[in-house]
Amino acid sequence: MNRRDLIAAAGACAALPSMVGAARGQPVPIGEPVRASVSFRVNGAGHHLELDTRTTLLDALREHLKLTGTKKGCDHGQCGACTVLVDGQRINSCLTLAVMNQGSEVTTIEGLGSVDNLHPMQAAFVKHDGFQCGYCTPGQICSAVAVLDEIKAGIPSHVSADLEGAMAVSEAELRERMSGNICRCGAYSNIVEAMTDVAGRQG
């Protein structure tokens, strides 16, 4: 084997394996973990955590608070499965550090309702079969709840014909606003029916 054929690559990553003469990737030192404390409320209960600063809000919920209802689908903001409400707004919990959420009020799927006391949106998802495998479902439901609030608040969307004035609960609006939540099982048609049902009852 020719020495020049050996090209280093670090881990999953770095450098260039299959081209001769290209740059070598030297792994950077990763350092000692830094711990920091953070306090926030989740579903009404206060939590104080000592965490590695690298911990995302998603992993703080799933691995530290063991609230596994919030799902990790991609960990890169590309699927929406990790959607939670922070101070009433929906966000991707995979793309925020836990320590950045000091003092926040977090609502997860577990905080919306329970098996014996479903939130109206959860009940509508069951009734309209707005899910199949269930993995994107908590994110869809958190998003759905927030979307109806966003429409009420008059926040426009990409498909709003008029940027000003009141926003409508139309199918087109719901589909656009829910597009950050991917469902590979393809329950979209039913999810919009569930949301329309809830929006109608809210009047």
Place this chain on the structure above:
Amino acid sequence: MKFDKPATDNPIDRLQVVGQPRDRIDGARKVTGTARYAYEHHDVAANQAYGYVVGAGIAKGRIASIKLDAARKAPGVLAIVTAKEAGKLNKGKRNTARLLAGPEIEHYHQAVALVVAESFEQARAAASLVEIAYAPTKGTFDLKKVKDSGKKPEGDDPSLDDTNVGDFPGAFESAQVKLDQSYTTPDESHAMMEPHATLAAWEGERLTLWTSNQMVAWGVADMAATLGISKDNIRIMSPFIGGGFGGKLFLRSDVLLAALGARAAKRPVKVALQRPLMINNTTHRPATIQRIRIGATREGKITAIGHESWSGDLPGGGPEVAVQQTRLLYAGANRMTAMRLVELDLPEGNAMRAPGEAPGLMALEIAMDEMAEKLSLDPIAFRMLNDTQVDPEKPERPFSMRQLGECFRVGAERFGWSRRQARPGTMRDGHGLIGFGVAAAFRNNIVMKSGARVSLDSQGIVTVETDMTDIGTGSYTIIGQTAAEMLGVDLYKVVVRLGDSAFPVSAGSGGQWGGNSATAGVYAACVKLREAVAQKLGINSGEAVFEGGDVKAGNRSLPLASAAASGPLTAEDTIEYGDLDETHQQSTFGAHFVEVSVDTATAETRIRRMLAVCAAGRILNPKTARSQVIGAMTMGAGAALMEELAVDKRRGFFVNHDLAGYEVPVHADIPHQDVIFLDETDPMSSPMKAKGVGELGICGVGAAIANAIYNATGVRVRDYPITLDKLIRHMPDAA
């Protein structure tokens, strides 16, 4: 129970519970986030550590050296697994490439190491310190370029053979109207929302795996083979699976690495494949190049039909069986099919939702549309002219049930097909060119041996246990409905426990065989339990009627629960099949109708309406079955319009290997979807008289969209996905 004669009347026919659109019995758990998936079992094993997978940075070659020192010394690291550390590993019979590579690298992102640490953050950081030197070798990555080197697939599976009936070359040559076209479908990814994930825990020699696997018994067998240990020492649990679509049929690297990591770290270890690694690390639907030839009389009777398909896979892999449906879908005395397989060094190709038929119909059903146009026939009329009630290769062999024509008739009426303009490019709405498209749906019904255990307790609670899985299909619910119907109890009285290898081996979830086969297994076990109950209550089992929570015979009526007063009653059985699927061709049928709008300026295609009409035997639960169909239609829309794994033909990998790069449909892509199930019971399929439906919905829908785009624009695209760059230069002037 042996099912070898057509089903006669049985308790399922009462349809008190079965056939009803019941809500999912696991629904409340899924919508509250309390259904536990593989990575979420915090409570089952103490002291869980985290694994992070390192994937190969080259497509083919060898690892020259791995430096682990820096990673080993990194904070929190407990163990590192590589092929060298792992020692001898075998390969399960259902895997083509090894799940842990080294020193040979067979494909990009093949796992080469697992770093185990106290925390996820530590494992991920340390993984970046694993330093690997590769000696790459030249690989083959371009299907089109090496197509002609394709060989007949090896092995004794007759479905891979070339077929020839009559004189295809002669009949095609002399046909009055002919079509000879090529079509391509790209590599596609399952992209299920839950990444492959496993928690592994050893207790001495015994290994317990909480994982996400569609086929529990296959997983146990392949894991035992890979590790060289006894199957008895492995327990797999997959109670909830966040989507599979074929991508979780087989043992994948998360399972093996979690087990090896747990052994090395002497602690339970959990591993989830990182999303950017998944697409190249796991399996995908292979790309195809297909050639279709159809010859017909001027009146539109097919006299010759030929379908050839080329696909690639790693050495030892198999072809995409894209010609399968063409053997059965349309009449024609002279016919041929053939598949050719080339060796490619891309990641492993394997089953994805409706393997074979999904890409096969994407080609065949465009060809039928093109042929109809050549014949100046309506595309539905052309298909109906060539409908058949018998296997066209063996006319003595009838279909058990075939309502393709009725699917088209009902669908055409509901959809308003008569409003379609035959001349392309003539319908317009605002800035959109409007087109209607249609295609046949076809998928074979496969029956699989399937077992279950059913027990009754003194409270009248019925518990069903089987290793069957629910991948979103609704297995929990239809199994519960089956047991409730058989024992005459309300659905809420039934507890269903799935996905545990400690339970009787079932059909598992794949090939749309799961629903019919697994409920048939439950039916068999329930028949046995009914006999045990009758005997216990001193009732003649032939007379016993189970209803309303009671068992009745003549004037007598006793509470069902009383049979278990002195202790639970348990029965176990397995449904096995005779040759009804040999004597009769069992298939499912449908018709897809699609309306699209193609933007006059940008050539962006958006779907406005979708309708599927399905004939698929008894529909066990119209609500969950409908969800299966709309979900499959959605995946088919992705295949038609956007899904394509982009191959880097120099470096040999799928470049767009995450959910931003590999686009699947989002809410805004999918309109309201209509589904109609024709009333059908098929006594040849099982005592349930049901057939599969989970894959039928994806079969043909892509071609219906392609045909609608043609109808809208007059531009015929034969290479999927039909993205705007393939239309833009041929679009009429926007003004």
Place this chain on the structure above:
Amino acid sequence: MRAFTYEKAASPAEAATAAARNAEAKFVAGGTNLLDLMKLQIETPTHLIDVNGLGLDTIEATPEGGLRIGAMVRNTALAADARVRRDYAVLSRALLAGASGQLRNRATTAGNLLQRTRCPYFYDTAQPCNKRQPGSGCSALGGFSRQLGVVGTSDSCIATHPSDMAVAMRVLDATVETVKPDASTRSIPLAGLHRLPGSTPHLETALEPGELITAVTLPKPAGGRHIYRKVRDRASYAFALISVAAVIQRDGRGKVALGGVAPKPWRVEAAEAELPRGAKAAAKAMFAGARPTDENAFKLPLVERTLAAVLAEARG
């Protein structure tokens, strides 16, 4: 992801000073792009300076009749601001065409400007990429380039800037305000914020080490029809294949910028004189010197047709 220390800055100037002290420090605002890249070991800071909570999250009228948008104003808040909706609709439209509701709720104005390319080779650390690892080569040239740039690119890099918002801001003649570690401030026209790759594609902006964006200002409303047209394969939650931001006046004159075609929001002021003559002439002028690949050459006719539709809409 490397271990990092974390601090919440007390003021914009202190944040800049803190950043200048540590060459491996990064500001974190919304985090929606930075954390994504840190997880992949593409960004490897050892210190994060959280610049949320510095009071940079308000939108105020300027004495000149324009708007001053705080750097930490979230994309949703900016898109929904009544003044933006009324007077700068192209900006509202561009924001709403980007990302998803969840991401827009966290992503900030400055972060959106400074987001990095989505070139798939930049994202795969096993592949050569001059932007990620200077001198290693460009995998996209001769590789999968359908999404990538057609103009303003170089032999070193054909990546695009992925923002929608920045394209609208470019057409609105926005200016970026910054504070430097020495507490001095400056204004940079948006046109000058992003650099073209040349032979140094890893150098992406005109910002100096530690320099923090504090606001973006918009001049007073120019009137006209505001249109943002984004073209993509998927109907939502996808980066642009191309996009057109336009402000067109009644007489047919106007301003146009393009997204998805270049390493920065692409505007050629000289080409705008051609607008009254139609899309063909304007597109031709904007694409002077364009060097598309076989895979992305479709972007040229696509822009021309889309621009024609935009101009027609503006007339209509």
